[in-house]
Amino acid sequence: MADYDYDLFTIGAGSGGVRASRVAAAHGARVAVAEEYRVGGTCVIRGCVPKKLLVYGAHFAEDLQDSRAFGWTAENCVFDWKALRDNVLAEVDRLNGLYRQTLENHKVEIIEQRATVSGPHEVTLADGTRKTAKVILVCTGARPHIPSCPGHELGITSNEVFHLDEVPKRILISGAGYIANEFAGIFNEFGSKVTLINRSDQLLRGYDESMRDRLLQISTMKGIGFRFNAEFRGIHKNEDGSLRVSMTNHDDLEVDCVLFATGRLPNTEGLGLEDAGVELGAKGEIKVDKYSRTSVESIYAVGDVTDRIQLTPVAIREGQAFADTVFGNKPTTVDYSCVPSAVFSHPPIAGVGMTEGEARNKLGAVKVYQSDFRPMKNVLAGRNERSLYKIICDGEDERIVGIHMISPDAPEIMQAAAIAVKAGLTKADFDATVAIHPTMAEELVLMR
Template sequence: MADEYDYDLFTIGAGSGGVRASRVAAAHGARVAVAEEYRVGGTCVIRGCVPKKMLVYGAHFAEDLVDAQHFGWTIEGKRFDWAALRDHVQNDVTRLEGLYGQTLGNHNVTIFAERATITGPHEITLASGKTVTAKTILVATGARPLVPTFPGSEHVITSNEAFHLEQLPRRILIAGGGYIANEFAGIFNEFGCKVTIANRSDTILRSYDASLRDRLLQISMVKGIGFLFNTEFESIEKQADGTLLVRLSGQEPCEYDAVMVATGRIPNTEGLGLETVGVELGKKGEILVDAFSKTSVDHIYAVGDVTDRVQLTPVAIREGQAFADSVFGPGEPYAVDHSCVPSAVFSHPPIAAVGMTESEARNTLGNIKVFQSDFRPMKNVVAGRNERSLYKMIVDAANDRIVGIHMIGPEAPEIMQAAAIAVKARLTKADFDATVAIHPTMAEELVLFK
């Protein structure tokens, strides 16, 4: 490695992508340092998918305890303690943060718990004033919630603050139509809050198949979640009793106890000194990189949400792994394949998808076959819950290859992980047909499409 530098690799940001890249590079023999100004673990572990999924688990008990009575269980004196769940979740987040730090330490990665700025070619200056040099610099600073500017916008919260609420709001308005908005709408609704979603367009989850979007909207409304479409914030006024008077375009003013915005995320690139060394940014402030995560400056790379390619934790981890292997490993450089990435929305019920939607397939391939199963899961039947699941398979009619699978229903993300392998491997509908079903399961619907 390069002895003329203090480190072979200096990583700015200890989130999922930065931690993986640093650990793997160190395993390849590189001298590595990481700077993290907040907490090791990044958005996913500290204030994103991990604590959110814990809240999702907690929210499911609201319906499970009701359904249990139909299975012979008597539930007496049930009550929900938000503070207990909140604190348990934060304790586990702290535990995971320690494990991430321990992993880096076990690989002899130096951790600087402070902000780092690029101040010259191969040069990084820490908030303490210390200056170090590195042959390669990796930026993995992630993204943050976008808060629109309007009168009273200082009164809103984001997903960051939602994990730390002192108490649950009786009425909450959630702005946005993406996965974060719909996930927290389901969580707060199950905890007994009156939830309203306000969206500036007329579509929720626009990147997902229309059939799934429509089904989630229908189920959410039955559960009591309200929806306001084609509306934007005009103002928020905090009143004497602490409630928020919200004015939305085309709507009557309405009072809420909390307003949460989930209207997108923006890359964390400000104040990193990228302009000092000429790193090229995109229109949203994202770092522009090539297929190997290299920026416009040869010795500077970037992975994860800060590049705005695919804002998913597993993608950031893959990018970090590929970067470290390619730059510091003994093998040939390789790039991450960003096509056919599976995803999930942990709504109530959850959505999972991989590949093309029906609309995308028709526009791209022309001649397709669509197979669909619309059914009530056995558990819902016994519980008397009139909530239907929907599974959908998109097939290229020219070669029988499955190009998309879309699901909404209990445990859809768990089922989709295996199904996504089949789509990535370019298997055909005939391959699924030839597979014996596991009965009785919801997943068997995937091999019983007619």
């Protein structure tokens, strides 16, 4: 490997790239990372972390209201968007520094330039410098998809939403996935009139139907509007700065902000991958084998750019497996079965394993246990919002093949429950577990 400048050259310092680089360096590799923006990637800079902080901030709207039933008097409470925004961005800066420090502590060289692939063992930096490496790892992530309609440049994406000068009075959110529903809940709690537009008639495709239906019901009760089977015709800016949105199957809508949350596309444009012989898929995703190797023997890819499962913990696992395989002499693959996930909507959804529909299609005979209840806190607060838990079992041996929940703290509860599903435990194992009372989580072991 001494014939090359580096043993590993990583393009992109997101979650997958940082993990792969530092672990490879710990295995003794000479590593460099090229990052054109900031260390930390989508999750830390413009995704999971700042969004979750906004979710926390949004929860105070209902918590302050509910607190009256618990004896608290909170007068003259005023929400300051700029204070929250600036505090969130300051936390992003702190995490960016910690990620840089992690790489530097492992003696990984950080190159603050865009890099493109110019050969099986060569990359070219933005300033024209060429670097060679025994192995190249592409971790460039994904970017928001923007619908191609007249006036689309007047909208924003999840990249820009954290930098707004003020909370829009009226916001139209395009999409029906987790990003769209999370921001719908956030802005609704901040006082915006929220409308969600989607070209189909379903929310959160891939999640259990009962959870999707319950979220739609609760969101509607909270005042969020929905326009289904609608596609953009165009966006026009009015003289007062507001936006007029025209769409199919519905009347025009006047809003102050349009947020596009219609999925994410792999960041492979202009990277030189195809010229280097790397095979790409229909969406531009990098095709890889089970060890994250591309069609070029010396080039690998992990994370959202491969469009396997676009989740930060998955990218981290892929980065770890890559480094252990290539530089740790320990061939490792990632198990993509039974990956838990969450939607930080209001209330949040969490799930692991098969949905009821998937289980019936795959297993035939299934047993479904449900608990539909009103959390204790909601009862005293006078809030009618109900939670729903569902356990799906193989009909033969009652092995649990899926758990799905919509409830306060559902993602926190699901992390432990996912271990049980991954381990292949049965409904009898849950039944034999003593409940922790009074909790919402106890419903998982009380279903009959």
